[in-house]
Amino acid sequence: MIRLKEDLRKALLEKLEKTYDVSAGDVDFLYPPQPKFGDIALSLPMQLAKKRRANPREVAGQILARLEVLPGVERLEVAGAGFINIFLDKTAFFRARLAALGRPALVPEERKIVVEHTNINPNKAAHIGHLRNACLGDTLVRCLRAKGETVEVQNYIDDTGVQVVDVVFGLMELESKTRNDLGKIEKFDYYCWDLYARTAAYLDAHPEAQPRKAEILRRIESGEGPEAALAHDISRRILRAHLETMSRIDASYDVLPCESSILGLKFWERAFELLKDKGGIERAEDGPNAGCWVMRLPEDIDKDREKVIVRSDGTVTYVGKDIAYQLWKFGLLERDFSYEPFAEKKGRTIWITTSVPNDRAVSFGRASKVYNVIDVRQSYLQKIVYQGLRALHFEAQAAKSLHFSYEMVALSPRSLGHLGFEPAKGETGKSFVEVSGRKGLGVKADDLLDLLERKASAEVEKRHPGLPPETRHRIAAEIARGALRYYMLKFARNSLIIFDVDEALSFEGETGPYLMYTAVRLNSIFRKLEEREGVASADLVRRAADPAVDLGVLKAGEKAALWEIIVAAAQFEEEIVHSIASLEFSHLAKFAFTLSQKVNAYYHKHTVLGEADPAVKNVRTMGLHLARAVLTEALDLMGIPVPEKM
């Protein structure tokens, strides 16, 4: 559809630009709300009529008279307030779509894109909020790669932050445990989930413990003593648990930049030099921030305010470190990490940063564009980080630093009760409660996935009794993944998800399993086609390359139904581009769902295998072949698998 529109736009301009004052930007196409209004429409006459203060329908009529023949177009008509509706040559379009299968029309625009997502503090188990982040981030990555972009996925690990400090404190001071004890603890991320909440409560109740906590922080940051060793062991162990959890939803990473490496390699000191040299930050001599290094914020962020970057005691704030990291992503820091392998997933190495030099020849960063997937509460800080780049006159890089923001996942009062929590005082009347690791309040990612798997397993057993347990478990895991990923994607990113267990566990209606089921059934049709008639997928590919289909052999009702599927499928690539541009992957989700609905309705009504007329059978076969190819790819972009059966 992208190519067709380009061709049409060119042809239109050629015929119109002499008489009318139009440029390429004016000609935009829209999809009519109903099939009877054609396949594509132009609102151009109404725009021109506005400029000329003329009657839109008359302008439309005049334009129509000049457009006798357009490529791929069967006929045109003026409709409504002044639309020009375009009816495509359906069979020609269908053939072109089949022939174009496997030949993407999208082109990459960037040299290299870095996407940072997941970024879970390595001190406790992952929860549903982290799942939303990873689903959005990983889907962005898949879409960018489908567009042909070179993408590097980074998962930032704050292994020296206060959250890890709390767990170290808990282990040493409350549990009297050492490094040697860690190995004996099962489900370590779950253990830390509880310990972290317990420690946070203890620290709140015992202010006298603060000096010890501060000491632990200092030692971890400078890499000294048993505290630092313990922090390292804890964060690596939790990190492995997080990677396991994320592999359940098929999210993957290329490199894990650690805060410990940023500290060890003095990235901040380098960024500090740059900022001082270029006047990006200045020392406040008086006022409330006396003795601090501050960055002035422009009007559009926060009028006439300054943000402390270096505290009066000389330590750097979180934003400062983040500026250094963002500079590194663009290759602007003039420093680099060392790397070592951390894990292998699906034959790919996940690298982790280290401050200890080695001779491994790998390199990351140096991006031309960066997406940071972080929830909306960090908007203010993200703006400040990008302002840091501007303060260094890296305008281009600041402009290509994108905050992919999204609303958080909260808990409904009902699910709170489910988890055994009483509503805190002052929160009784609230319609939702924020997930809080510090309070131990939340649904753990693995618990939710387990729940989904158990339900899926029961459903599979019901439908396919006697499957080998391994097969059933594999299918159940795939269904769980599909259900979760679709659930996290179907909401617009600005929409606060108030987590509802029943809704998340639903497999009917607008859900991942519904889409998967559609694809599974399509596969089943083609499998039977091969078993019974020997039509292999290679034959289908050959037939698609040189299609001999004719929609004219279908009766009107079926022709319209199949045509809707063809047109919908043809919009797939636009949908990818649009989803990336708006960072709104609910569009992609909705696209796949709508296509599934049409396909489901179609094959319910029109059988392929039982059709006697070979011409009709061929059209149906190739129509569903097209739909299957597009649906399968759309599901893959969302990280939703297609099981062999379900």
Added chain:
RNA sequence: GUGCCUGUAGCUCAGUUGGAUAGAGCGACGGCCUCCGGAGCCGUAGGUCGGAGGUUCGAAUCCUCUCAGGCACGCCA
């Protein structure tokens, strides 16, 4: 207080950047297995798009005001 976000069917949400009669799912009600898998299909009911002005051929969408809710604004991360 300032900034950002949200308000659409009983519930949960879409709405392609201003287009044609505002759409899905769930729930409710009524149908559909001689036929490629019923996690499915078909149908019915359900709307003053928070409210009031404005912009124009045309507004759920843009502007102003207003009501309600949320988030952010630290020498925490």
